[in-house]
Amino acid sequence: MLAYIIxxxxxSALVLLVVGLAAFSMFRFVGDPVENMLGQExxxxxxxxxxxxxxLDQNFVVQYYKFLxxxxxxxxxxxxxxxxxxxxxxxxxxxxxxxxAAVSGVLAILFGIALxxxxxxxxxxxxxxxxxxxxxxxxxxxxxxxxxLLIYIFSVELGWLPSFGRGETVQVGNWSTGFLTSSGLKALxxxxxxxxxxxxxxxxRLVRSExxxxxxxxxxxxxxxxxxxxxxxxxxxxxxxxxxPVITVIGLQVGSIIAFAIITETVFQWPGVGLLFINAVQFxxxxxxxxxxxLISVMFVSINLIVDMLYFLIDPRLRLDRAGGH
Amino acid sequence: xxxPVLSIRNLCVEIxxxxxxxxxxxxxxxxxxxxxxxxxxGESGAGKSMAGNAVIGLLNPPARIASGEIWLxxxxxxxxxxxxxxxxxxxxxxxVFQDPLTSLNPLLSIGDQLTETMLTHLDISRExxxxxxxxxxxxxxxxxxxxRIDSYPHEFSGGMRQRVVIALALCxxxxxxxxxxxxxxxxxxxxxxIIALLKRLCRNRGTAVMLITHDMGVIAEAAxxxxxxxxxxxxxxxxxxxxxxxxxxxxxxxxMASTPLASAGQPRLHQIEGxxxxxxxxxxxxPFNPRCERAADxxxxxxxxxxxxxxxxxxxxRVAEEAS
Numbered sequence: 216m217l218a219y220i221i222x223x224x225x226x227s228a229l230v231l232l233v234v235g236l237a238a239f240s241m242f243r244f245v246g247d248p249v250e251n252m253l254g255q256e257x258x259x260x261x262x263x264x265x266x267x268x269x270x271l272d273q274n275f276v277v278q279y280y281k282f283l284x285x286x287x288x289x290x291x292x293x294x295x296x297x298x299x300x301x302x303x304x305x306x307x308x309x310x311x312x313x314x315x316a317a318v319s320g321v322l323a324i325l326f327g328i329a330l331x332x333x334x335x336x337x338x339x340x341x342x343x344x345x346x347x348x349x350x351x352x353x354x355x356x357x358x359x360x361x362x363x364l365l366i367y368i369f370s371v372e373l374g375w376l377p378s379f380g381r382g383e384t385v386q387v388g389n390w391s392t393g394f395l396t397s398s399g400l401k402a403l404x405x406x407x408x409x410x411x412x413x414x415x416x417x418x419x420r421l422v423r424s425e426x427x428x429x430x431x432x433x434x435x436x437x438x439x440x441x442x443x444x445x446x447x448x449x450x451x452x453x454x455x456x457x458x459x460p461v462i463t464v465i466g467l468q469v470g471s472i473i474a475f476a477i478i479t480e481t482v483f484q485w486p487g488v489g490l491l492f493i494n495a496v497q498f499x500x501x502x503x504x505x506x507x508x509x510l511i512s513v514m515f516v517s518i519n520l521i522v523d524m525l526y527f528l529i530d531p532r533l534r535l536d537r538a539g540g541h
Numbered sequence: 542x543x544x545p546v547l548s549i550r551n552l553c554v555e556i557x558x559x560x561x562x563x564x565x566x567x568x569x570x571x572x573x574x575x576x577x578x579x580x581x582x583g584e585s586g587a588g589k590s591m592a593g594n595a596v597i598g599l600l601n602p603p604a605r606i607a608s609g610e611i612w613l614x615x616x617x618x619x620x621x622x623x624x625x626x627x628x629x630x631x632x633x634x635x636x637v638f639q640d641p642l643t644s645l646n647p648l649l650s651i652g653d654q655l656t657e658t659m660l661t662h663l664d665i666s667r668e669x670x671x672x673x674x675x676x677x678x679x680x681x682x683x684x685x686x687x688x689r690i691d692s693y694p695h696e697f698s699g700g701m702r703q704r705v706v707i708a709l710a711l712c713x714x715x716x717x718x719x720x721x722x723x724x725x726x727x728x729x730x731x732x733x734x735i736i737a738l739l740k741r742l743c744r745n746r747g748t749a750v751m752l753i754t755h756d757m758g759v760i761a762e763a764a765x766x767x768x769x770x771x772x773x774x775x776x777x778x779x780x781x782x783x784x785x786x787x788x789x790x791x792x793x794x795x796x797m798a799s800t801p802l803a804s805a806g807q808p809r810l811h812q813i814e815g816x817x818x819x820x821x822x823x824x825x826x827x828p829f830n831p832r833c834e835r836a837a838d839x840x841x842x843x844x845x846x847x848x849x850x851x852x853x854x855x856x857x858x859r860v861a862e863e864a865s
Contacts, residue, residue: 434646437638440634441661442658452646455648456646529648532695
């Protein structure tokens with residue numbers, strides 16, 4: 216098992232290296248930032264000075280090496296637009312996105328699994344059928360539309376919840392949290408529903424179809440023949456057996472919750488890294504874009520790593536196969 | 542003889558289909574006494590498993606018990622529903638399935654599955670349940686039961702898994718065990734061991750067994766009495782000795798003649814002409830009549846007679862002297 220973990224970590228590092236190359240390539244191929252930064256009234260000397268200052272005069276390999284060296288230390292250079300270190304800006308913005316993603320993820324997983332199990336067990340009931348039909352909305356409506364609809368209903372018409380921003384935040388060390396104030400919590404409701412709805416319906420539909428499949432298995436019949444209570448059969452026997460594929464998808468979806476936060480953050484003007492990225496794209500602020508790319512890929516890779524570890528906890532057959540080593 | 546453990550009376554199972562209602566089990570009656578093994582034989586689709594599933598309440602909808610009665614230890618059980626039926630399963634009726642590779646939950650250790658079953662039905666502590674689980678595994682011949690109790694199903698061979706399944710079926714000491722093709726999925730060399738194990742355990746505890754199989758060899762080895770089923774109906778019911786050595790029903794006779802015997806040097810095995818009718822197209826009269834050498838007009842018109850123990854559902858049964 217240890218060998219497996221080490222191998223997976225090494226693979227993850229390789230993935231990050233490749234993403235790093237892609238992120239870095241942007242510096243070379245996406246326009247010339249110097250043009251943007253200096254504006255119309257510039258002199259050749261100005262350009263030269265700025266190029267030197269930003270290290271853009273060195274050759275490709277040296278620049279890539281410097282980029283990686285910096286990235287490992289959390290140094291992504293200076294934002295072209297704000298003139299501050301990118302790492303500092305990201306640290307300032309990350310809590311907003313992470314809190315939003317965490318709330319959406321938890322909502323999506325809890326409700327997704329609960330509703331999936333419910334609709335599988337009561338598969339002929341009208342409540343379950345209603346939920347299944349309603350879930351089509353979550354799957355088919357685009358995120359921005361859901362966000363705008365929610366804003367229209369709950370902010371404009373009913374006036375219950377704020378339509379933009381994080382509300383009041385409290386600073387805990389370096390972390391600014393919206394969990395501790397009522398306006399912060401209120402502000403979280405609409406964006407997290409918007410962000411998590413698609414994932415929730417996806418998880419729910421997956422759990423349902425996996426559950427229906429598992430409930431047909433012989434070991435479930437045998438469990439019934441042994442007279443186990445239906446709660447034990449549904450949750451201990453059936454749900455656990457659906458978890459391996461479900462966790463795979465949850466892992467991928469949690470990653471995309473963070474990535475898709477861009478849209479939700481734009482709709483709700485949520486001051487997170489997604490909004491930062493969109494603004495950076497508009498200004499071709501490449502250090503910020505590169506750092507964002509790296510941040511997202513680190514999260515994807517770590518979540519996948521965690522998912523692979525969870526397989527071991529759930530399925531004893533993997534423990535044996537993998538421990539045997541290849 | 543004391544009252545039977547299981548008593549099935551005129552059991553009919555129906556499945557509504559687009560082509561009309563079919564009856565995979567039609568007017569079947571038999572008893573099983575304590576400590577007795579009743580072999581239920583027949584081809585695939587003869588309704589033998591369906592009858593077993595009806596007894597334990599595991600018919601897959603839309604299949605349902607249409608009429609008839611099932612009595613267990615003097616209590617009528619075919620009318621029980623939901624939780625009342627669940628309490629019966631496992632505690633009073635144990636079931637062994639065909640494929641031991643798929644009947645154990647792959648994600649739970651066998652110890653967990655055993656203790657869970659015992660804790661559901663018996664009023665004992667977790668520690669006691671674990672002790673009894675180890676004892677149960679020892680009883681079914683799992684070597685090193687105390688060490689292997691926390692192993693997972695995939696760490697056992699097919700034969701060992703079927704032993705675990707038997708331990709699970711018997712762990713709450715039911716008075717009836719339904720074994721649905723318990724050896725079909727197993728290696729031939731292991732089949733005899735599993736049958737011997739099932740036989741020994743049930744004899745010792747006085748458990749009644751419904752042994753569903755299509756293997757005449759298994760019947761000859763394990764069963765006390767045999768019920769032969771054909772197209773959902775009972776063809777013949779009697780002691781193993783009588784039915785196997787002097788079959789009265791032409792179908793049973795055909796079955797026996799088509800069973801290879803190591804001692805007899807038959808050049809070619811007998812074959813019953815034709816195939817069992819589909820449930821949607823069971824012929825009038827006796828369902829076996831199109832394939833029967835002895836069929837007469839009466840067989841094509843009147844349904845075969847209802848039978849009791851020691852009889853064949855045939856208008857013209859073979860008599861003992863005819864037996865080959």
